[in-house]
Amino acid sequence: DAGVIQSPRHEVTEMGQEVTLRCKPISGHNSLFWYRQTMMRGLELLIYFNNNVPIDDSGMPEDRFSAKMPNASFSTLKIQPSEPRDSAVYFCASSKTGGTEAFFGQGTRLTVV
Amino acid sequence: EDQVTQSPEALRLQEGESSSLNCSYTVSGLRGLFWYRQDPGKGPEFLFTLYSAGEEKEKERLKATLTKKESFLHITAPKPEDSATYLCAGLSSGTYKYIFGTGTRLKVLA
Numbered sequence A: 001d002a003g004v005i006q007s008p009r010h011e012v013t014e015m016g017q018e019v020t021l022r023c024k025p026i027s028g029h030n031s032l033f034w035y036r037q038t039m040m041r042g043l044e045l046l047i048y049f050n051n052n053v054p055i056d057d058s059g060m061p062e063d064r065f066s067a068k069m070p071n072a073s074f075s076t077l078k079i080q081p082s083e084p085r086d087s088a089v090y091f092c093a094s095s096k097t098g099g100t101e102a103f104f105g106q107g108t109r110l111t112v113v
Numbered sequence B: 001e002d003q004v005t006q007s008p009e010a011l012r013l014q015e016g017e018s019s020s021l022n023c024s025y026t027v028s029g030l031r032g033l034f035w036y037r038q039d040p041g042k043g044p045e046f047l048f049t050l051y052s053a054g055e056e057k058e059k060e061r062l063k064a065t066l067t068k069k070e071s072f073l074h075i076t077a078p079k080p081e082d083s084a085t086y087l088c089a090g091l092s093s094g095t096y097k098y099i100f101g102t103g104t105r106l107k108v109l110a
Helices: none
Strands: A005-007 A010-013 A019-024 A031-038 A042-050 A053-056 A065-071 A074-079 A088-095 A108-112 B003-007 B010-014 B019-026 B030-038 B045-050 B056-059 B062-066 B070-075 B084-092 B098-100 B104-109
Touching (some): A019 A088, A019 A108, A031 A074, A042 A065, A042 A074, A042 B098, B003 B084, B003 B098, B010 B019, B019 B030, B030 B070, B045 B056, B045 B062, B070 B084
Parallel strands (some): A010 A108, B010 B104
Antiparallel strands (some): A005 A019, A019 A074, A031 A088, A042 A053, A065 A074, B003 B019, B019 B070, B030 B045, B062 B070, B084 B098, B084 B104
């Protein structure tokens, strides 16, 4: 298996623009997580899906952030409009529900200027 | 509120100098305690899962242990290639969310 695949790896955008991050989880995994990592706050959980259904989005910072999982093999995280304080590395992770380890993608480094 | 705290924030060791990293947790109904390694520019890489107090897991120079309140990652005779950030995470049985600590940045000097 190729692991969790994220795209793009790097994104530079101007303030106010829409940004879409993409994730393909590991086949057979039914839980998917979006995390944001910064030096100040470490890894923060943004949203958690189970069987394609959003279970907990309490970590989504504002209404500017939205996430979807239309099927078991694809998820998106969208920021509209983007702001400089959204600059961070965004990770997608997947796992099998039930307490097993989560596997992470390589991340998307987002820079909003 | 579920919380995971790691210490120290940063650690510098000489090659061969053994040490331990600490992970203290308050996670409701802990379902598992996970250790990850993260290299610069990469995603966290899974190392160990511990499920119950008293459990130990080993991999090369690393050994992870678990008590009811904390976990330790022991590094024996480290090498420069062990330099990385080590993260621990607790998984709550109530929410099924992985709660991460802020990590320990380890630097092993040759």
